[in-house]
Amino acid sequence: MESDRSAVRLHPLVREFAASLTPSAAVGAFRQSAASHLKSAYDAPQRVVSEIGARGPSQVIADVTLAESWCEAGSGMARDLERLQRLIDRERHNLRAEHDATDGATPSSVPQQLHYRAFHMQLDTLVQRFLEVARRPLFKPLAVSEYEDSAPVRAFVGHTDRVTDVALSTDGRRILSGSDDKSKIIWDVDTGLPLHTFTHGDDKVRRVHLSADGQLALGGGDSSRLSLWDVATGRGTTMFAGLKDSPIDDVGVRTVRFHTQGPYSVSAWLGVTFIGWTGSTRTTLHKRKDLDGLIHYVSLNDDGIQALIYLSAPMFVLDGARQPVPAKATIDCY
Numbered sequence: 001m002e003s004d005r006s007a008v009r010l011h012p013l014v015r016e017f018a019a020s021l022t023p024s025a026a027v028g029a030f031r032q033s034a035a036s037h038l039k040s041a042y043d044a045p046q047r048v049v050s051e052i053g054a055r056g057p058s059q060v061i062a063d064v065t066l067a068e069s070w071c072e073a074g075s076g077m078a079r080d081l082e083r084l085q086r087l088i089d090r091e092r093h094n095l096r097a098e099h100d101a102t103d104g105a106t107p108s109s110v111p112q113q114l115h116y117r118a119f120h121m122q123l124d125t126l127v128q129r130f131l132e133v134a135r136r137p138l139f140k141p142l143a144v145s146e147y148e149d150s151a152p153v154r155a156f157v158g159h160t161d162r163v164t165d166v167a168l169s170t171d172g173r174r175i176l177s178g179s180d181d182k183s184k185i186i187w188d189v190d191t192g193l194p195l196h197t198f199t200h201g202d203d204k205v206r207r208v209h210l211s212a213d214g215q216l217a218l219g220g221g222d223s224s225r226l227s228l229w230d231v232a233t234g235r236g237t238t239m240f241a242g243l244k245d246s247p248i249d250d251v252g253v254r255t256v257r258f259h260t261q262g263p264y265s266v267s268a269w270l271g272v273t274f275i276g277w278t279g280s281t282r283t284t285l286h287k288r289k290d291l292d293g294l295i296h297y298v299s300l301n302d303d304g305i306q307a308l309i310y311l312s313a314p315m316f317v318l319d320g321a322r323q324p325v326p327a328k329a330t331i332d333c334y
Contacts, residue, residue: 031070038067039077042084045133049110057088057095058191064088083123090148091117093155093192108135116141120148154192158185165207169214174231176217178205184219186231196234201225203252207268211258220253220268228266255298255307262303269298269307276304291317 010018022030042048042064051060064085071078088095091113111134118126119141131140161181168175174195175187184198184205203221210217210231217229229236254269264276272288272295293313300307309317 032072035067035070035077035081038063039081042081043129045111045114045129048084048088049114049130049133052088052095052110053107057092058193061085061088061092080125083126087114087118087121087123087126089154090121093157096192097157111135112138120144122147154189156185156187156192156194158187158194158197159183161204164205167208167210169210170212171214174210174214176208176210176219176231178208178219180204182221184208184217184227184229186217186234196229196231198227198229198234198236201227206253207256209256209258212260216258218256218258218266220256220270222252226253226256226266226268254295255300257300257304259302259304262305264304267300267304269295269300269309271295274304274307288317 042051048060051063064081068078068081068085071081094113095110111130115127115130115134116139118124118130131138156175156177159177159179159181161179163177163179165178166175167177168189173189175189176184177187178184182199182202182204185194186196186198187193188195198217198219201221201223203223203225205219205221208217208219215231217231218226219229220226227236252270254271256266256268258266263278265278267274267276272291274287288309291309291311293311295309296312297310298307299310306318311317
């Protein structure tokens with residue numbers, strides 16, 4: 001057992017042994033009691049503020065989420081904990097930045113922030129609660145033209161320049177982002193924290209994509225180079241370089257894509273040139289030189305054969321049909 005006077009950490013075997021001594025019939029009552037104690041502690045707004053300052057908002061959210069899971073579903077205690085969790089979660093990116101900047105000290109602005117956010121989320125009980133402990137003088141909102149949507153929202157803060165593309169994993173647990181700061185970042189959706197940062201050489205990142213199993217991250221930038229990374233380790237696995245032997249525009253990568261079917265495992269549009277990879281074999285499929293305008297974006301279907309090409313001209317093209325389609329027309333793809 002370890003203790004830093006503010007928390008106790010049990011060895012997993014000790015925890016297992018202690019759990020085995022608790023009759024299964026008593027587990028539910030014990031969890032209800034533990035959740036009730038935590039709610040009573042966090043009903044005091046100053047305790048919430050001090051815990052955010054000492055341990056950070058993510059740890060407080062973890063406390064509240066666990067306690068909520070131990071409550072009887074639909075109970076008043078569960079609803080109260082859920083409201084507190086949503087409030088801190090919505091403000092988490094600001095609270096986390098301040099916590100990091102003050103090295104664990106509690107900024108005096110935290111009660112004001114939570115009061116203001118609760119007002120905009122129409123969480124009336126919490127509005128009054130944090131108003132009571134906010135440092136004076138303070139700004140007290142009286143009315144707004146429109147309240148916030150109270151659905152969960154996450155802000156992902158970490159890039160130092162414009163974000164150019166994002167991709168969500170199929171299980172919804174990870175996000176891959178690319179930026180003009182020449183990096184790609186893998187994010188944890190639940191916490192909003194960066195897990196790995198990948199550099200893309202001297203290229204600004206234009207397009208990113210995640211494999212269906214979420215294990216690989218693909219990115220392309222201003223040059224003709226693509227990069228492939230292992231999501232779990234953050235290590236590069238393959239660099240697709242040496243594409244200068246193909247006649248490619250100097251407009252950079254327009255689309256990168258993993259495929260779950262069809263002849264290609266990875267494909268990309270670079271200017272007017274489509275290139276597909278099967279394993280380590282590169283195949284140049286075709287080039288489009290009859291397009292009227294600069295390619296801005298390409299959307300590929302899953303086999304990498306058809307593509308919707310968006311141009312600087314007032315049209316877009318469904319590749320394969322060979323006919324320009326007016327921008328206001330509707331295309332049904334099957």
